[in-house]
Amino acid sequence: MNGARANLVAKPVGAWRRWAVFGVLGLGVTVVLGRAFQLQVLQRDFLVQEGDKRHIRTLVIPGHRGDIRDRRGEPLALSAPVEMIWAVPAALLESPQHVYAVAKLLNKNPRELDKFLRDREDRKFVYISDPISPADAQRVLALKAPGVFSEPSYARYYPAGEVAAQVVGFCGRDGQGLEGLERAQEAALAGKAGSRRVIRDRAGRVVEDNLESRDAQAGRDLALTLDLRIQYLAYRELKAAVAKNNARGGLVVVADSSTGEILAMASSPGFNPNNMEDRKGGGERNRAITDSFEPGSTVKPVLIAQALSLGLYQPTSHVDTTPGFLKVGSLTVHDVHPQGDIDLATVLSKSSNVGAAKIGLSLGAEAVWSGYQHFGFGEPVYSGFPGEASPVLRHFSEWGQIATATASYGYGLSLNALHLVRAYSALANDGLMPHLHLLEGASPVPPQRAVSANIASEVRQLMEGVVAKGGTAERAAIPGYRVAGKTGTIRKISGEGGYAENKHQSVFIGMLPAEHPRLVGLVMIDEPAAGDYYGGLVAAPVFSTVMQGAARLLRIPPGSEKLPATPLPALPSTQTVALPLAEPRT
Amino acid sequence: MRSLRSLVEGRGGLLLPLALALAVVVSALAVVRTKHENRALVNDLDRLRAERERLDMEWSQLQLEEATLSHHARVEKIAREQLGMTEPRDYAVVSSKP
Numbered sequence: 081m082n083g084a085r086a087n088l089v090a091k092p093v094g095a096w097r098r099w100a101v102f103g104v105l106g107l108g109v110t111v112v113l114g115r116a117f118q119l120q121v122l123q124r125d126f127l128v129q130e131g132d133k134r135h136i137r138t139l140v141i142p143g144h145r146g147d148i149r150d151r152r153g154e155p156l157a158l159s160a161p162v163e164m165i166w167a168v169p170a171a172l173l174e175s176p177q178h179v180y181a182v183a184k185l186l187n188k189n190p191r192e193l194d195k196f197l198r199d200r201e202d203r204k205f206v207y208i209s210d211p212i213s214p215a216d217a218q219r220v221l222a223l224k225a226p227g228v229f230s231e232p233s234y235a236r237y238y239p240a241g242e243v244a245a246q247v248v249g250f251c252g253r254d255g256q257g258l259e260g261l262e263r264a265q266e267a268a269l270a271g272k273a274g275s276r277r278v279i280r281d282r283a284g285r286v287v288e289d290n291l292e293s294r295d296a297q298a299g300r301d302l303a304l305t306l307d308l309r310i311q312y313l314a315y316r317e318l319k320a321a322v323a324k325n326n327a328r329g330g331l332v333v334v335a336d337s338s339t340g341e342i343l344a345m346a347s348s349p350g351f352n353p354n355n356m357e358d359r360k361g362g363g364e365r366n367r368a369i370t371d372s373f374e375p376g377s378t379v380k381p382v383l384i385a386q387a388l389s390l391g392l393y394q395p396t397s398h399v400d401t402t403p404g405f406l407k408v409g410s411l412t413v414h415d416v417h418p419q420g421d422i423d424l425a426t427v428l429s430k431s432s433n434v435g436a437a438k439i440g441l442s443l444g445a446e447a448v449w450s451g452y453q454h455f456g457f458g459e460p461v462y463s464g465f466p467g468e469a470s471p472v473l474r475h476f477s478e479w480g481q482i483a484t485a486t487a488s489y490g491y492g493l494s495l496n497a498l499h500l501v502r503a504y505s506a507l508a509n510d511g512l513m514p515h516l517h518l519l520e521g522a523s524p525v526p527p528q529r530a531v532s533a534n535i536a537s538e539v540r541q542l543m544e545g546v547v548a549k550g551g552t553a554e555r556a557a558i559p560g561y562r563v564a565g566k567t568g569t570i571r572k573i574s575g576e577g578g579y580a581e582n583k584h585q586s587v588f589i590g591m592l593p594a595e596h597p598r599l600v601g602l603v604m605i606d607e608p609a610a611g612d613y614y615g616g617l618v619a620a621p622v623f624s625t626v627m628q629g630a631a632r633l634l635r636i637p638p639g640s641e642k643l644p645a646t647p648l649p650a651l652p653s654t655q656t657v658a659l660p661l662a663e664p665r666t
Numbered sequence: 667m668r669s670l671r672s673l674v675e676g677r678g679g680l681l682l683p684l685a686l687a688l689a690v691v692v693s694a695l696a697v698v699r700t701k702h703e704n705r706a707l708v709n710d711l712d713r714l715r716a717e718r719e720r721l722d723m724e725w726s727q728l729q730l731e732e733a734t735l736s737h738h739a740r741v742e743k744i745a746r747e748q749l750g751m752t753e754p755r756d757y758a759v760v761s762s763k764p
Contacts (some may be wrong), residue, residue: 096677144722155733161723239733278712286712287705312738629753 083175101252135279136291143271145234145255146299147249148262150308151341151520155239156248157262159255161218162235165218169197169380171227178225182208185220211235213256236262240308246366247306247465247518250353261302261518266465271299302521305341311335313629315346316604321622322348325608331367332622333497333602334630335605336589337505340514340527342463342498343599345369345629368497372469373604375500376570377431377615379490381539384424386451387439388535395538398423401434413437413584429545431552431567433489435540441481441490447475448487451544454530455503457495461516462525469496476496490568501602504589506530508537508597540564544594556620558628560638563589564597565623567615572607583607586618592627593639597598601627 082423119127132442165186172179181189186209193208200206205489208228209220217230236251238244251261256270257263274296279288314332322330334344351363365371387393390560404418415434419426427435440448452458458473472494479487486492498516506513510533515525531539543564548557552567585604591597603619603626612618631638734740745751 142719155729158726158730158733160726160730213727237730239730239737241737243738281705285709287706287708289712300677309738316739316742 122285128214134364135281136277136580137280138275138277139286141274141276141294141296142234143273144298145236145251145271146269148302148304150244150304150306150311151343152309153303154308156244156304156306156308158237158239159234160237161214161232162211163214163230163232164211164229165217165220165228166205166207167197168204168227169201169226171207172225173197173201175226178223178228180227181223182220182225185216185223186212189593195311197498205379216503237617238353240311241354242352242363243312243346244306244308245350245353246347246364247304247345248353250359255270259359259466260366261304261465261632264464265302265519268301269299272297303522304518305336306345306518307343307633309633310344310626310630311346314344314626315348315350317347317622317625318346319350321422321603321605321618322608323613325605325618326610327605327618328604328607328609329367329615330603331371331497332604332626333368333501334626335501335505335516335600337508337597337600338514340502340505340516341520342501342516342518344626345518366465366467366666367604367606369463369465370467370469370496372471372496373585374491374493374570375495375575376490376568376585376587377436378435378500378566378568378587379457379493380428380431380436380488381507381543381566382451382455382457383436383440383443383488384428384542385446385531385535385539386447387424387443388453388538389451389531390443390447392443393424393439395424395542397439399427399432399435401427401432401438404434406434406437406485408437408441409480409482411482411485415487422482424615425542425545428542428566429548429551431546431569436489437485445476445479445484446483448484449473449479452487455506456513456528456530457493457499457503461496461502463498463516463518464522465518468498469494471495471499484665490570494600497602497604501600503530504591504600504602507536507543508591508600511536540591540594540597543590547590551616552614553588553590553616553620553623555616556590556623558592558624558631561592561631561636562594562639563590563592563624563627563629564594565620567620569613569615584613586613586615588615588623590623592631593636595639598634598636599627599630601630 086163145159147159148156149155165182167182172182173194175195179194180190183193186193194206195503197206211233214232216448220228221230234255236255238248238250240248247260249262249264250258251262252258257266262269274294276289277291278286279291281287298388318330318332321327330348332344332346333342335342342638345366345368347365347367349363351358351361353359384393388395397420400421401415401419402421404415406413413433414432415432417430418430419430419435422430422432423436426432427439431518443451457471460468460470462468474483474493483492502513502516505516509527511529511531512527514527541564543566544562545551545566546553546567547563548554551566556563556565566589568585568589570585570587571579572583572585574583584607587603589600589602591600601623603622605618605622608618
């Protein structure tokens, strides 16, 4: 027992063993701490970065481009999603049967696609399709071909096609506006893409997204004052008239005379903005705004308004135009038919150049010039459309007798179509000249007084003779409505200087209903070559069809005196109301 | 005397850490739960965003389709050719107003 106890007594152990254990433990601690130090301190940035790379993703939030719509909300330009198929060539080439299937779905020749991919085998990213619809892209992806992916993007579509093509314009491949309002309103339409950083788990689900983010800003939608129904009507009739008269082109503008809203602005030749190839034919020019021309006889009502407001003439005044021509210095002014001693209504209805020149000369250069200035012939229209043609109206101090005479019947100055529409809107709107605009809700510019209300209404009465029987534009008449207007048959300046014998612009501009006009319309056919070239024969019929349609669409009631005399049985009232968006007259 | 103090101290010294440890465990579980819920909700949000994006796309495609189908040229062609319609050039507007 004693011996056993003695056995149990531990022998003193050498101190080295303790130290050895401590040493091993210490070494372990040092290694662990050292590794921790290395990871936590020395390699921290690198590792955090690597971790983020595997879990944190920056997602792009698309900022859509705004739509363009007409006044009734019909789309004129829309962005719609498309997909672009791309591939990693080396990966796809490894399974030839997939190359074949993908090529079939993309409507490509499999051999060509194979060669296309082989040529680019060392690349990591190759587009193998044009933009295609998401449904088609899904079909391609469903093949599960190796190395084939799809990238969503946006394409711009123009549902109205060529009908409103020049006004709306178009965007390039990168989505930037290149022409028309797409270009003018780029800042408003363009959306700004945002981004957000998220943490994703292994399955690719977003699990945390309260990291930094930048909100996307969608582009603003643009509402135009155009009415697509009238626009279509105008474009259809214009296209038909241009084809019928074998003309170089033409334009139609319809505006609301009291608000200055442009309801239709068609221009021919046109182009299809959905077709990239079609965009370079010259049809993309919006002739109503970018082209200027000499207004010719269409300025005569403006001249007469000035003559009346100066009190030098009365609506009943007579002008002696015998013998049908007038010599002013070296210039001889001709009438097509000698008219003799005529009143102002006949000066307009027969479009007498001699009468207009005599009136202009008796007013003097300064009075004619200031009359034109009042009607805005000297200042831009500020329509907000790119490439607007500036008017050319020289100062009266540079005018001699000849310039005064020619200016009186509309030569020696140049305007774009909107200038004429604006001036006639002033006559239509009781002397108040509105600001013409294309964008709904554009900052309202107060109308300018061009002439007194009395005189505007007197000139309108005089202009009704143009459309009446015996006037130059019987064909502009619209059954049921009183129409006031004026023809213009303008000789174009030829390339060699001077006026070309057989190149004309046929114009008709008018308003309806004449007693209280709501609409002003202008039709211009450029170089009709099928025989007729008088404004009353070429342009007036287009005016009549377009304006009749517009009046019906806008429910403008016909003049009272032409309503059927016999009372018809009472029917449910067809409401004949004002233009919904018309502002009260000021 | 000494044993009493140690007892009190012992009890106090034991209760407080125990309670705190329990609280830590409970709050840790709560954190786990909240975090999980957060992730589930974020995931939902993301799914809904994708859904909204998809619906937006569908909407613009449908608008496009509608505009193409209701294009005036198409409607006119059908009205004139298939349905044999014309527009009357002369017509009377009957108004109940005097």
